[in-house]
Amino acid sequence: MTDQAKVPGPQGPGAPAPALVIAGLGKRYGGVQAVDGISLELAPGERMGVIGPNGAGKTTLFKMIAGDVRPTAGTVEILGRDVTRMGAARRARLGVGRTFQVSNLFRDMSVLDNVRVAARGGTAKARVFWRTQGMTDDVTRRALEQLEAVGLTARQDDTVADLSHGEQRQLEIAMALVGEPAILLLDEPAAGLSAVERTTLRGLIEDLPRTLPILLIEHDMTLALGLTDRVMCMENGRHVVTGTPDEVRENEKVKEIYLGRRDKK
Numbered sequence: 001m002t003d004q005a006k007v008p009g010p011q012g013p014g015a016p017a018p019a020l021v022i023a024g025l026g027k028r029y030g031g032v033q034a035v036d037g038i039s040l041e042l043a044p045g046e047r048m049g050v051i052g053p054n055g056a057g058k059t060t061l062f063k064m065i066a067g068d069v070r071p072t073a074g075t076v077e078i079l080g081r082d083v084t085r086m087g088a089a090r091r092a093r094l095g096v097g098r099t100f101q102v103s104n105l106f107r108d109m110s111v112l113d114n115v116r117v118a119a120r121g122g123t124a125k126a127r128v129f130w131r132t133q134g135m136t137d138d139v140t141r142r143a144l145e146q147l148e149a150v151g152l153t154a155r156q157d158d159t160v161a162d163l164s165h166g167e168q169r170q171l172e173i174a175m176a177l178v179g180e181p182a183i184l185l186l187d188e189p190a191a192g193l194s195a196v197e198r199t200t201l202r203g204l205i206e207d208l209p210r211t212l213p214i215l216l217i218e219h220d221m222t223l224a225l226g227l228t229d230r231v232m233c234m235e236n237g238r239h240v241v242t243g244t245p246d247e248v249r250e251n252e253k254v255k256e257i258y259l260g261r262r263d264k265k
Contacts (some may be wrong), residue, residue, distance in 0.1 A: 001175075005208075008210070010132065011053045011191065016043075017044075017079065018041045018042060018043055018044070018077075018080075018121070019025060019042045019043065019044050019046070019079060019182070019183045019213035020040075020041065020042035020065070020076075020077070020078055020183060020213070020215060021040075021041050021042075021073050021075075021076075021077040022038060022039060022040055022064075022065065022075070022076050023077075024037050024038075024039055024074035024075070025037070025038045025039070025061065025064055025071050025073065025074035025075070025076065026038070026071060026072055026073035026074055027057075027060050027064060027069060027071050027072055027073075028072045028073075028217075033237055034057050034060045034217070034237050035057040035060050035061050035064070035071075035237045036057075036236075036237040036238045037073070037074070037238070037239070038057075038061055038074070038234070038237075038239055039074075039167060039239075040232055040242065042183070042213050042215055043126040043158055043213070044213055045210055045211050045213055046213050046214075046229050046230065047210070047213070047214045047216065047227060047228045047229050047230075048214070048215050048216070048228055048229065048230045048231070048232070049171070049215075049216045049217075049218055049224035049225070049228035049230070049231040049232070049245075050062075050124075050215070050218070050224075050231070050232050050233075050234060051218055051219070051221050051224045051225075051231060051232070051233050051234070051248075052218070052219075052233055052234035052235055052240075052257070053219070053235065053257060053258070055236070056234040056235050056237070056239075057234055057236070057237035058103065058188075058217045058234060058237065059101060059187065059188070059216075059217065060090075060218070061217070061234070061259060062101075062185065062187045062217045064076065064213075064216065064236075065185060066088055066091065066096065066098050066185055066187075067083065067086055067088035067089075067090070067091040067096075067128065068089050068096055069232070070084075070085070070221075071084065075200045078091060078095075078096060078183060079094060079095060079182055079183065081094065084187075084213075089233055092179075093233070094182075095181050095182030095183060096181060096182070096183055096185065097176040097177060097179060097183070097184045097185070097189065098176055098184070098185040098186070099169075099172040099173060099176050099185070099186050099187055099189055100172065100187055101187040101191055101217075103165075103168050103169075103172065103187045104126055104169060104172070105160050105171060105172065105175075107159070107160045107161040108159060108160070108161065109159070109160060109164055110156065110157055110158065110159060110160070111152055111155050111156050111157070111158055111159075111160060111163065111171055112140070112143055112144070112147065112156040112157065113145065113172050113177060114160055114171060115143035115146055115147060115162075115171070115175055115178050116139055116140060116143045117175075118143075118174075118175035118176075118178050118179060119139045119142050119143050119178040119179065120139055121179060141151050142178050143174075143178055146174040146175075146177050146178045147174055149171040149174065149177070149203055149204075150171070150173055150174045150202075151170060151172055151200070152167060152171060152174065155167065164197070164202070165192055165193065166193050166194065166196075166197030166200060167199070169190075169197070169201055170200070170201070170204065172189075173186075173189070173205075177208075178215050179213070181221060182212075183212070183213045183214075183215070184208070184214045184215070185215050185217075186205070186214060186216045186217065187217050188217055188219055189201055189205070190218060190219075190220050190223050191219070198213055198220075198223060202223060202226065202227060205227050206227065214228075218252065221254075221258055225245040225248065225249055226245070229244070229245075230242060230244060230245075231243065231244070231245055231248040232244065232246055233251070233253075233254050233257065235257050240253055240254065240257065241253060241254060247263025
């Protein structure tokens with residue numbers, strides 16, 4: 001399957017709206033076309049991966065979907081709403097949860113306080129920091145639940161700077177989930193992780209609710225193919241192929257991109 005627009009699941013009147021639709025999305029920086037006419041749909045509850053070598057345009061695509069970068073062409077719809085001209089903060093309030101390729105944590109604060117800050121974001125309490133927070137209030141309860149879900153309960157009082165790189169990735173997932181997002185965007189979550197840490201991360205993502213639609217941008221093809229229902233491969237800012245993990249794994253162009261050659265028959 002190579003059509004960027006094909007999506008599994010119910011179609012027609014009464015079918016749920018896609019969680020994400022991008023159409024003809026492009027970004028140009030001067031004379032460089034970083035992303036060129038990318039289209040995809042993410043169905044409710046679907047897990048989709050975007051793979052490609054370094055320089056493929058994955059991160060720029062992610063930033064346009066998340067609202068960090070405004071596209072020079074095309075549109076972005078999230079949960080049936082056109083958000084093309086909205087910034088990241090407004091998209092977050094609409095239910096977009098995300099992680100970052102480079103850790104974006106409060107390193108001098110405790111693990112628990114990082115999740116508390118994330119839990120308060122988008123609420124009426126978002127900018128109220130001077131009140132003492134008890135261990136039984138709703139914000140703290142939700143934060144503790146997410147720390148337990150990602151295996152960081154024992155580290156809740158530790159400073160983030162004392163966590164390993166893998167534990168910081170686990171914390172980022174807790175922070176993305178504590179706001180109960182309607183869609184989750186993961187930007188190369190395995191970047192810089194050891195083999196053991198990748199195994200832990202994979203288990204965490206696999207255990208997320210199947211009702212939560214996930215778009216995973218990832219350089220590691222093995223990880224992406226093992227976690228998703230569909231995969232899109234990019235190269236030089238352009239769409240190469242979209243299909244099931246097995247279809248993409250066996251695609252000759254994808255093999256050429258990742259292996260530097262075509263298999264000889």
